[in-house]
Amino acid sequence: MTIKEAGERYNLQTGELSGQYASHSQKKLSQLAGVFADAEAFSAMDGEQPVYEVDAHMAVEEGTSGGLFFGTSTIHPGRVGNEYFMTKGHFHQKRETAEYYWGISGEGVLLLMDKNRRCTAEKVEKGSLHYIGGHIAHRLVNTGDTDLVVGACWPSDAGHDYGSIETAGFSIRVVCEDGKAVLRESR
Amino acid sequence: MTIKEAGERYNLQTGELSGQYASHSQKKLSQLAGVFADAEAFSAMDGEQPVYEVDAHMAVEEGTSGGLFFGTSTIHPGRVGNEYFMTKGHFHQKRETAEYYWGISGEGVLLLMDKNRRCTAEKVEKGSLHYIGGHIAHRLVNTGDTDLVVGACWPSDAGHDYGSIETAGFSIRVVCEDGKAVLRESR
Numbered sequence: 250m251t252i253k254e255a256g257e258r259y260n261l262q263t264g265e266l267s268g269q270y271a272s273h274s275q276k277k278l279s280q281l282a283g284v285f286a287d288a289e290a291f292s293a294m295d296g297e298q299p300v301y302e303v304d305a306h307m308a309v310e311e312g313t314s315g316g317l318f319f320g321t322s323t324i325h326p327g328r329v330g331n332e333y334f335m336t337k338g339h340f341h342q343k344r345e346t347a348e349y350y351w352g353i354s355g356e357g358v359l360l361l362m363d364k365n366r367r368c369t370a371e372k373v374e375k376g377s378l379h380y381i382g383g384h385i386a387h388r389l390v391n392t393g394d395t396d397l398v399v400g401a402c403w404p405s406d407a408g409h410d411y412g413s414i415e416t417a418g419f420s421i422r423v424v425c426e427d428g429k430a431v432l433r434e435s436r
Numbered sequence: 437m438t439i440k441e442a443g444e445r446y447n448l449q450t451g452e453l454s455g456q457y458a459s460h461s462q463k464k465l466s467q468l469a470g471v472f473a474d475a476e477a478f479s480a481m482d483g484e485q486p487v488y489e490v491d492a493h494m495a496v497e498e499g500t501s502g503g504l505f506f507g508t509s510t511i512h513p514g515r516v517g518n519e520y521f522m523t524k525g526h527f528h529q530k531r532e533t534a535e536y537y538w539g540i541s542g543e544g545v546l547l548l549m550d551k552n553r554r555c556t557a558e559k560v561e562k563g564s565l566h567y568i569g570g571h572i573a574h575r576l577v578n579t580g581d582t583d584l585v586v587g588a589c590w591p592s593d594a595g596h597d598y599g600s601i602e603t604a605g606f607s608i609r610v611v612c613e614d615g616k617a618v619l620r621e622s623r
Binding site: 353 | 455
């Protein structure tokens with residue numbers, strides 16, 4: 250018996266994942282219709298523009314009880330009107346499941362919303378650690394000029410419920426006013 | 437409503453955790469009686485010597501279903517006889533629960549053992565990523581000359597079962613022969 254080389258890799262500085270269980274996906278602006286408030290600004294933009302990327306490490310099947318997934322989200326810098334680029338955001342399908350996020354690089358905001366649509370917002374930056382408890386929808390917003398890169402670990406039976414966010418959105422938006430990121434109630 | 441500073445911190449380079457949910461614990465050599473094969477070498481050493489440290493971030497109570505914990509293990513360099521310093525090792529009490537480990541610094545080995553006492557060994561180093569599936573006991577071994585630092589995330593209802601490892605140990609030991617780390621069957 251010998252000591253095996255670790256085939257799976259996680260770059261601590263960039264969040265890049267590789268190995269047999271690593272996959273990559275991308276969300277383009279055209280896939281985020283209805284997410285941003287300013288529909289006019291949205292329709293004037295190039296829909297092919299990438300807004301965010303997700304690296305995921307999945308060694309077990311989605312839905313496996315007791316298992317975990319590991320990943321890195323990269324949200325590119327940009328705005329639709331005065332609203333910063335962000336992820337679609339979701340509740341977990343299995344509502345009680347939690348998630349850890351940790352800031353790797355860039356500057357952003359983690360928007361958190363409970364089922365009564367009460368929001369809080371935490372600053373995300375290199376070295377910030379965020380525990381997202383069960384029953385809390387979460388969305389990452391890039392408020393900087395560079396990629397916002399965030400590490401994540403979550404239960405493999407958490408699942409994603411995008412539906413309720415697609416219908417009602419978050420109650421708070423993160424917008425740029427006088428060059429600064431501020432929170433505004435969503436109308 | 438304002439954007440809150442993230443009070444919880446995770447140093448990507450050192451694995452250090454801080455904030456209101458972070459705690460620190462230490463295992464001294466005297467707390468590892470019976471773990472190493474060479475009892476004579478063990479009894480000749482200073483029991484006050486620290487062998488490993490665990491930083492843990494626990495935002496929910498132990499046993500919480502759907503929740504997660506986050507941590508950093510630091511195994512100091514050293515040997516008892518020819519056997520490298522290592523953690524006690526454990527199965528999870530809730531056997532199907534998984535864990536992620538990722539190498540932050542140093543050099544080591546992750547020993548994995550199933551319920552039939554079949555072992556595998558993976559090299560741990562900066563940037564290695566390790567998915568430890570359910571029903572697998574795990575132990576970290578420092579085979580280098582510096583601290584071995586490893587990040588971890590695991591379910592908050594996983595629990596720890598040290599008992600079966602205390603009784604029967606792992607079936608493989610990691611020892612130094614001719615200055616190199618090699619695997620030897622445990623007698």
